[in-house]
Amino acid sequence: PASATEPRPGALAVGGVPLTEIADRFGTPVYVLDEAEVRDRCRTYRTAFPDAEVLYAAKAFLCRAMARWTAEEGLGLDVCSAGELELAVTAGFPPERIVLHGNAKSPRDLDTALRLGVGRIVIDSPSEVARLAAAVGPGGHQKVMVRVVPGIGAGGHEKIRTGTDDQKSGLSITDGYAQHAIARILDQPQLRLTGLHCHLGSQITGVRPYLVAVRRLVGLMTRLHEQHGLVLPELDLGGGHGIAYRPGEQALDLTALARKVRTELADACTAAGLPVPRLIIEPGRAIVGPAGIALYHVLSVKQTGDHVFVAVDGGMSDNPRPALYGVRYAPRLIGRHSTAEGTRVTVVGRHCEAGDVLAADVELPADVRPGDLLAVPVAGAYHLSMASGYNLVGRPPVAAVRDGLARLLVRRESIEDIRSRDVGL
Numbered sequence: 001p002a003s004a005t006e007p008r009p010g011a012l013a014v015g016g017v018p019l020t021e022i023a024d025r026f027g028t029p030v031y032v033l034d035e036a037e038v039r040d041r042c043r044t045y046r047t048a049f050p051d052a053e054v055l056y057a058a059k060a061f062l063c064r065a066m067a068r069w070t071a072e073e074g075l076g077l078d079v080c081s082a083g084e085l086e087l088a089v090t091a092g093f094p095p096e097r098i099v100l101h102g103n104a105k106s107p108r109d110l111d112t113a114l115r116l117g118v119g120r121i122v123i124d125s126p127s128e129v130a131r132l133a134a135a136v137g138p139g140g141h142q143k144v145m146v147r148v149v150p151g152i153g154a155g156g157h158e159k160i161r162t163g164t165d166d167q168k169s170g171l172s173i174t175d176g177y178a179q180h181a182i183a184r185i186l187d188q189p190q191l192r193l194t195g196l197h198c199h200l201g202s203q204i205t206g207v208r209p210y211l212v213a214v215r216r217l218v219g220l221m222t223r224l225h226e227q228h229g230l231v232l233p234e235l236d237l238g239g240g241h242g243i244a245y246r247p248g249e250q251a252l253d254l255t256a257l258a259r260k261v262r263t264e265l266a267d268a269c270t271a272a273g274l275p276v277p278r279l280i281i282e283p284g285r286a287i288v289g290p291a292g293i294a295l296y297h298v299l300s301v302k303q304t305g306d307h308v309f310v311a312v313d314g315g316m317s318d319n320p321r322p323a324l325y326g327v328r329y330a331p332r333l334i335g336r337h338s339t340a341e342g343t344r345v346t347v348v349g350r351h352c353e354a355g356d357v358l359a360a361d362v363e364l365p366a367d368v369r370p371g372d373l374l375a376v377p378v379a380g381a382y383h384l385s386m387a388s389g390y391n392l393v394g395r396p397p398v399a400a401v402r403d404g405l406a407r408l409l410v411r412r413e414s415i416e417d418i419r420s421r422d423v424g425l
């Protein structure tokens, strides 16, 4: 996780900046991003997958600095809306290195993608084929991939499993829907199919599902070759690489993934008499998750019933993940050294509902009290990108740390921001 050092007990520093200093300067809740950690993670991918195209999945977290860092590290970008796309391009992200996804792309999504000139668009339904072809227009030209569903159940929670036939994304290969959409794509001269795409799910911690996916996708490539004489130069295995949220948890082994996928792909293609396509992967969480830390101040501590509730100044509006997926975090007390014994507490947010729990049944020093600072590590992915306006508390700012310096990347959402969108009375 974010390259933390502890100059004094309790005084945690990230990127050379004490977290207490960040809380003082920017207020809380605040999200801290360790730029060196983000860049290191991009480099780890480039080293592990030297021949592959690595796309950062912007849905995990996007701001202009994040787009710049990932572009500078040689990654491409996976976006799934005109919003993500426009923000990245305004930060200077080269559009030809951007891939547009989405199971229901709006006319604005498609128009923006064509206007800005994205590298590839991933088709997710047969109806999208005609819509896209019409938007490209006669004589135009757009590279596309098609998202297929290989029938594999993998991922950290039911709501983030996308490899099976009973969910909305992609087209099943077992019942012929993918083949049908592909035939329609091949009928459109302005669309050039460059490869198959799949995304199995998220927070996957084992290599095996990816190997099964390689085999099934190469199986489909083989049939497409036989039927249409088609040779596809790319194969996109999506993202989903799992990370450790708490000490002792196991992250997906990227080196093993790279080695085994490469071998599996080469073997399957050789057996089928096909050239080996270029691999594309789309990690989001594994690039930015461990590089982020959320800081909160404790506002109240109370015992009621069997529980000690430690309530902080944020909650499900900046981190909906425990409520949505039952994810467990390991918050820790920072900013002072406590010698008190540990006690079991539930860290909750400030929102008006019982499900607003950030960390159930975790250990904190028994003298935890209002005014204390809590840090939640591994908070970089799918927190702020899923933040809501609930209770109008305003979304938190993002500060970047690097070489002992902190700077603001995204400012706190103010009541003025909220008021200015409210245009009727």
Ligand code: LLP
Pocket: 057, 059, 060, 078, 101, 160, 199, 201, 202, 203, 238, 239, 240, 241, 282, 283, 284, 285, 286, 321, 325, 381, 382, 386
């Ligand atoms: N590619 C596609 C097409 C995707 O749909 C996703 C994530 C990714 C790549 C990146 O997956 P990653 O490497 O980050 O696991 N909100 C959930 C995660 C939803 C992921 C959706 N798609 C969470 O907080 O766990």
